[in-house]
Amino acid sequence: MQGREDLRSWIELLESKGELRHVKTEVDWDREIGAITRLVANNKGPALLFENIKDYKDARCTKLFTNGLGSRSRVAMAIGLPPDTTFKKLTQVIKERFTKPVSSKLVRTGPVKENIVSGEDVDLFQLPVPKWHHQDGGRYINTSCSVVTRDPESGELNIGTYRGMIADRRSIGVLLAATQHWGGHFSKYRAMKKPMPVAVVYGWHPTLLMTSTCPIQHLGYSEYELAGALRQGPMELARCETSDLLVPADAEIVIEGSISSNREDFVMEGPFGEYPGYYGGSKSPKPCIKVDCITHRNNPIFRGSLEGTSPGKWCESPYYVVPCLSAALWNALASVGVPGIVDVWSPPVTCATHVRVRIRKIYRGQAQQVANAIWGMWSAGWFFKHVVVVDEDIDIRDDEAVEWAIAYRVNAGMDDVLFFKRTFGSLLDPSVPLGDRDVLKYGQGKWTRVLVDATKNWELGRQEQYGGELYPPLATEIDPDIEKFVKKRWKEYELD
Numbered sequence: 001m002q003g004r005e006d007l008r009s010w011i012e013l014l015e016s017k018g019e020l021r022h023v024k025t026e027v028d029w030d031r032e033i034g035a036i037t038r039l040v041a042n043n044k045g046p047a048l049l050f051e052n053i054k055d056y057k058d059a060r061c062t063k064l065f066t067n068g069l070g071s072r073s074r075v076a077m078a079i080g081l082p083p084d085t086t087f088k089k090l091t092q093v094i095k096e097r098f099t100k101p102v103s104s105k106l107v108r109t110g111p112v113k114e115n116i117v118s119g120e121d122v123d124l125f126q127l128p129v130p131k132w133h134h135q136d137g138g139r140y141i142n143t144s145c146s147v148v149t150r151d152p153e154s155g156e157l158n159i160g161t162y163r164g165m166i167a168d169r170r171s172i173g174v175l176l177a178a179t180q181h182w183g184g185h186f187s188k189y190r191a192m193k194k195p196m197p198v199a200v201v202y203g204w205h206p207t208l209l210m211t212s213t214c215p216i217q218h219l220g221y222s223e224y225e226l227a228g229a230l231r232q233g234p235m236e237l238a239r240c241e242t243s244d245l246l247v248p249a250d251a252e253i254v255i256e257g258s259i260s261s262n263r264e265d266f267v268m269e270g271p272f273g274e275y276p277g278y279y280g281g282s283k284s285p286k287p288c289i290k291v292d293c294i295t296h297r298n299n300p301i302f303r304g305s306l307e308g309t310s311p312g313k314w315c316e317s318p319y320y321v322v323p324c325l326s327a328a329l330w331n332a333l334a335s336v337g338v339p340g341i342v343d344v345w346s347p348p349v350t351c352a353t354h355v356r357v358r359i360r361k362i363y364r365g366q367a368q369q370v371a372n373a374i375w376g377m378w379s380a381g382w383f384f385k386h387v388v389v390v391d392e393d394i395d396i397r398d399d400e401a402v403e404w405a406i407a408y409r410v411n412a413g414m415d416d417v418l419f420f421k422r423t424f425g426s427l428l429d430p431s432v433p434l435g436d437r438d439v440l441k442y443g444q445g446k447w448t449r450v451l452v453d454a455t456k457n458w459e460l461g462r463q464e465q466y467g468g469e470l471y472p473p474l475a476t477e478i479d480p481d482i483e484k485f486v487k488k489r490w491k492e493y494e495l496d
Helices: 007-016 032-042 072-078 087-098 181-191 206-212 223-231 317-335 366-375 399-409 480-488
Strands: 020-023 047-050 063-066 115-118 140-142 146-150 157-160 164-168 171-174 196-202 236-239 246-248 253-259 267-269 284-286 288-296 301-303 341-345 354-359 386-390 417-425 445-454
Touching: 007 020, 007 047, 007 072, 007 301, 032 047, 032 063, 072 087, 072 206, 072 317, 087 223, 087 317, 087 341, 140 171, 146 181, 146 206, 157 181, 157 206, 157 223, 164 267, 171 253, 171 267, 181 196, 196 246, 206 223, 206 317, 317 341, 317 354, 317 366, 354 366, 366 386, 366 417, 366 445, 386 399, 399 445
Parallel strands: 020 047, 063 301, 354 386, 386 445
Antiparallel strands: 047 063, 115 288, 140 164, 146 157, 146 196, 164 171, 171 288, 196 253, 236 246, 253 288, 267 284, 341 354, 417 445
């Protein structure tokens, strides 16, 4: 990609392709924006730029952008591919680019420094943050954002996406789990009895959101370098005003602050309409970002999104999270030496809670190796509850094919269905008992994971009458000579 790459250039591109709508009618931040966005997403509609928000005519920020990645075509465009690129091709390209991080550039300043607000002048309510869902605990500011922290021991940066709700004009209550990357950083600061510096980025090129929402192991680099890989060009980073954290120099808005581990500094947070499609996380005291400084561009644009997907009800995150996560999982399996991985995919509505893996099977137990490798990943704290492994002849993106494989290649009595009990799991999964979702007590939820080995079982015995194959030939295939003969006479049958 050439030239300037930021949120504004992305909006310009979407507009030029007919993928953006300006909403100039006055709308209410209290649930109306969320309802409009949901209905547009359900209908596979365009990105939205709200330009007339109630109570925000003269505020520091007056515009809100959402649904920017709410289609497969827009995800493809974000990484420079044609709009008609398939999910399969998207996953393959992302997989390849993730293996080639692009170094970032440190610059002295940038547009995000055009306005610097600090101390008592900080007021989060100057940003047009919606109440997205009608039973949300409050106004969720951290939705489509990138949260920056630094490991106090290695100095390595991490950029992740974690939910956060405005508690007051200078505080953001956050859901901070031990299994998240910033949770590891937080535990180290807590042991040092020091607050953890945090920066939150709102509004940059969509490749940063694609990487910050994807749990990737990165030693010696960060999601910034992976975003550079996706956009095929280096990011320009500037140092924060109050810490040594680095943020995109041409971001729209950056919030700087810190998180204390002292319980007396916690604030009430939750619930929020979460990715499984249900409300998740009870209203309870949680850690908070105490905001010390806000930097922003002139006439900044706030970036946010609603969350949650259920059958027929959509939001934008599955469109970009699933191909990125599938690509990262594919690379992770290869990195630990699992052979024969042909494809990795998760049905978007499951958002990687349910994952499918297609293999070229070369030995007995290979499916179990796949599942164990997946469940041993740190990102499994939120994903991969159910793993389905199929043979090379099954297209994992074809629901009909996968269901057929499960129906006729799975015999639970032969250990084709295995349970892995008492593992860590998503605390936002509503199937987890309430007592097991206590993040302060347990650090994460609790799952029983399931492997469905839908490959042909090599212990079935080979059938001599069918050439020593495990399975008989497909009766649904037509003899080639007969098929050729019938097609030659097709018009005679008068069936069309």
